[in-house]
Amino acid sequence: MTEPETSPRSTFWETRAFAIAMIALAAVPLLLTPIPPLTDLMGHMGRYRVQLDIGSSPYLSHYYKFDWALIGNLGVDLVIELLGPILGLEPAVHLVVMAIPCIMVAGLLLLAREIHGRVPATAIFALPLAYGYPFQFGFVNFAFAMGLMLIAFAFWLRMARTGRLKWRPYIFFVVSFLLWVAHSFAWGTLGLLCFIAEVVRNRKAGKPWFESGWRSVVACLPLAPPALLLLPWRGGSSPKGTFDWFAWYFKWIWLRSVLRERVEVWDKLSALLLYLVALSGLVWKPWRRYEATLGIGAALLILVFICLPRVLLSSAYADMRLVPYMLAILILALRPIVDRRIAIGVAVAATLFFAGRIAISTLAFQKFERNYNTQLQAIAHIPMGARVMALTNTPCRSAWYSSRMEHLSSMATVRRQAFVNDQWVAPGAQLLRIDYPPAGRYYSHDPSQIVRRPDCRARNEPILEIALEYFPRDAYDYVWMIDMPRNRWPVDSDFAPVWVGNRFGILYKIRHHHQLSQAGSATASKDTPNGNGQRVTQ
Template sequence: MTSHPTPPARRPHDLRRSMIVFLFAACFVLVSVPILTHPIPPLSDYVNHLARMDIIAQLSRDPDLSRFYYLSWTILPNLMMDLIVPVIDRFVNIYVAGEIYTLMCFALIAAGTLTLNRSLFGVWSALPLVAFPLLYNGIFLIGVMNYYFGIGLALFALAAWSFLRDKPWPWRYAVSTAFVIALFFCHLFAAGVYGLGLLAFELDRLRQTRGTPLKPRLLLFVSAGLPFLPIIPMLIASPTWGLTGDNYWEPQGKIEGIEMVVNVYFDYVAILLSAVVGIALVWAARHRLLQVHSLMLPLLLVAGVVYLAMPRVIFATYMADQRLPVAVAFLVLGAMRVDLRNRLARRGFAVVLLLLLVVRVGEVQVVWNRLTQWTVAFGQSVNEIKRGSRILVAYADVQGGNDPRDLGLVHAACLAIIEKSSLVTTAFTVKGKQILRVHKPYRDHVDTEDGTPPLTEQLLVTEEEPSADGPRYWDLWPQNFDYVYLLFTERGAPNPDSDRLQLVSEGERFQLYKVIPPSAPPS
């Protein structure tokens, strides 16, 4: 295994560029299958985000939506999807617009990994195509769509810095500043990923130039951070600044965050993919075919320190630390290439890559096809809801949503926003995190803190009296809501409050009840 801080002098042995383009296209088609065949993918936050996109696009011409919601456009490090999807929605329906945006994220990350690799080694290489099987991962299942777009943009930003590192400095800093501002509006953590990669790159550069005067080297090292200065005033001017105190660190979950890079639904698939890639890299290293850029060591060191130090929650954003390993994995792929010396190795690489991707896509497709059963049933239940209704979401199980197969249910009730212009308590309306707001008459009846919905037991004790330990948005719920979605229950489960709830529809893991208002006689 060799390290290459600069492009190799000899002509590299790799796939032809036309073959790399062909493989990229083939991999992109394969990775698109689950998205295109599931307009409502079972991702945790996805439907909630999609509902906000629909509100942005329809608010001015939908009286029911405008009765409940309004938009508060401001400087916010979480806006990329809000800016792109409503524009696409002008030409297609909101579900297709969401699919297009998701595939844009996939294309950005895969192409960004390839481009970063090209900027580091000076030649196009096929190895970064291994990014495709990693596009489906544990973090993607959460549905963090702005951050996912930002990962791809951060890869291109680091590639641009590498390309321009020896060019006139105004170009380098101008382009980097533009990327930083764009990444800020993707997600604050995406800007952090670029900062991490840039720090590693400049540490490597500092090591490469040892022997030259220290002062100018340090000056260049420190000045690399100048493009990040605009983040400070933007963050202070943003309502996100008000969430600076909502942070906490915990050691549990650090290993799980690393596992999320390869683990989606089935452990054995993750083990198989990891084993095949690991064995191939070891074999290539032993035969001196694996070339690792000198960026790799500082990248792993910086990423390791940052990951261990990162809190679990930053700016009231959950799973802050666990999002990092996925992004680092794509950076790592960008810093490696394999010398494919003979025809058998080149063909073998293409076959193994496509087989790995087929296994990953097959895993996702099989599970999503199974989960489509609840998607269809949930869509049918939404048809039973009266337009412009107020919907309370509650849990029957305190552990609801912890199983990856349950993630799609967590925010499924937001389909009622898209289809029935309803008020839904779990719609993302947190100041400093989203632009969506609820009008004052209804603001006290929705979750504005991104918390966990109430349990059935909590509803029962607040049916006629407010919560004893302080007001809750579900207090006196029979007066304020028209329907209750009870999630993570079972088909045929008994009605928890027959005096105030009338079953309307049910499916696997959910029930929809119509609220019998206090003024009406119990059925």
């Protein structure tokens, strides 16, 4: 690590104005999309509606349970708890999600400057990773916490560089707890990077390896206390599903998909460019081309990626989430280019590349938004508190392009406080629980709403014709077929169309032929939100 350069020869990408411009540019794709088109986000929004309104809603408590608990996955949930009542749920989500890529860009630039004393021209190539696949997938708690982690790590380094070590244990004792609550993965990553930074600092001070090691352990002890929170979290209702170790096929997919968005050729070529930049330091004297703290840190993160399973504690895509960050840190590890003219050329190319990624993302998000609005017209025909069986036409998982409608049906929960069969069942990984027995074991939760071609569906995803025949009709008031082509719409005397899309999507009202009884397979009349009166959809 070196002192920040304040020379008048500082170039355009090293200025504060450039950093602010890059942070602002990162928000552009989301500016005009009131519902950020991130795959899982609408499902999270449904959960936010429950957490905000279950105490006052006459409907939600009939379908869901929500009990606050201390778990390592609450970053955006807590921010929405604060902003939702002030701004409204949808504007609050829009604001927070739009801030996430800005936070990551800020963290990358701060970290690059702190490590090198200036922002290397090559560091700008890391900025598009703010829209990496984990963020595009809608892992907002994770992406939010990892962005904060980068900023926290830069602050850790700065306090060491400026000699403020006296106060660092107290500050990071608090920071470590906050980061763990936001997402435990980010807390673990921060601990790993801080330990490496301390070892490198002690070695540069001339201390032997053994002394450097134990001094580094002592320095990082203020980061350790959140590990105690893992004990109760790993208790009775904790997430326990962990499998798919060393799934090389998927790991190869995650590496290719680091910038996966909509246009396959553009996304893959962009990823290839970033890998070439990141590995360019290996061409000649790599021990001189990579800064030790971030170089070793990136190497260890790559090792963690290799060793992580695909599903960790019931959280899918555990290894995939790490890819943009290990790549970004490897790019940031590249030392500044000595030749000023070459550095200027690289900085211009990297800035244009980032601007190009932002431009294509903006166009892609606008397309997703238009498709959402077409399907969301159905919500105007769904009464408050209704029970909606969603069936969403979804491309094969092998397809690069995704419609990102897997959880669009949760907007019925957001706007109509409806029960929809698309929430996750992951005890300990989130706080919402489904409490609606009439929906049955298979048709009450994700992925019962996801309909793919039979030859490319996951084992636990439904086949459309079987789902339409066997789902518990008395437990639902509506069938919402999202983005479903007309040739797959059912002809059924129990289904009465109430909204029809131009070519894709239809909403049916279910005709019930008998009064529901408490002993039957559906909710008793007296158990509906309107008490002993008719169900809200009648």
